[in-house]
Amino acid sequence: MRDAGHYAQTELPFAAGSATSLRAAERAEEDGLPKLQRARLMVAYEIAGLEGITDQEAQHMTGLDGDSQRPRRQELQRMGLIEPAAKKRKTKAGNDAVAWRLRSLPVR
Numbered sequence: 001m002r003d004a005g006h007y008a009q010t011e012l013p014f015a016a017g018s019a020t021s022l023r024a025a026e027r028a029e030e031d032g033l034p035k036l037q038r039a040r041l042m043v044a045y046e047i048a049g050l051e052g053i054t055d056q057e058a059q060h061m062t063g064l065d066g067d068s069q070r071p072r073r074q075e076l077q078r079m080g081l082i083e084p085a086a087k088k089r090k091t092k093a094g095n096d097a098v099a100w101r102l103r104s105l106p107v108r
Helices: 021-033 033-051 055-062 066-078
Strands: 082-084 100-102
Touching: 033 055, 033 066, 033 100, 055 066, 066 082
Parallel strands: none
Antiparallel strands: 082 100
């Protein structure tokens, strides 16, 4: 079991107190998988344009399941790379969902 200080060394989410979950997050981070998944999402957001895409649409476009796509979208949001689009859209179940788009960055 690793000490508590080690738990803060991975940027990926994991179940607190679970050494197995921590090891899985560390392995994924070492493999570069999250970086690849974020890149796939960025391409999907680029294709979607100003209208953006919902999480469900992003999953369909990228082939990522929700348990992989949502954390990567949250990371991109925390990095300031994406933002909510102007309008929400309906999911397949008829629920309102936020559409996400690339953040508009000022031109220098």
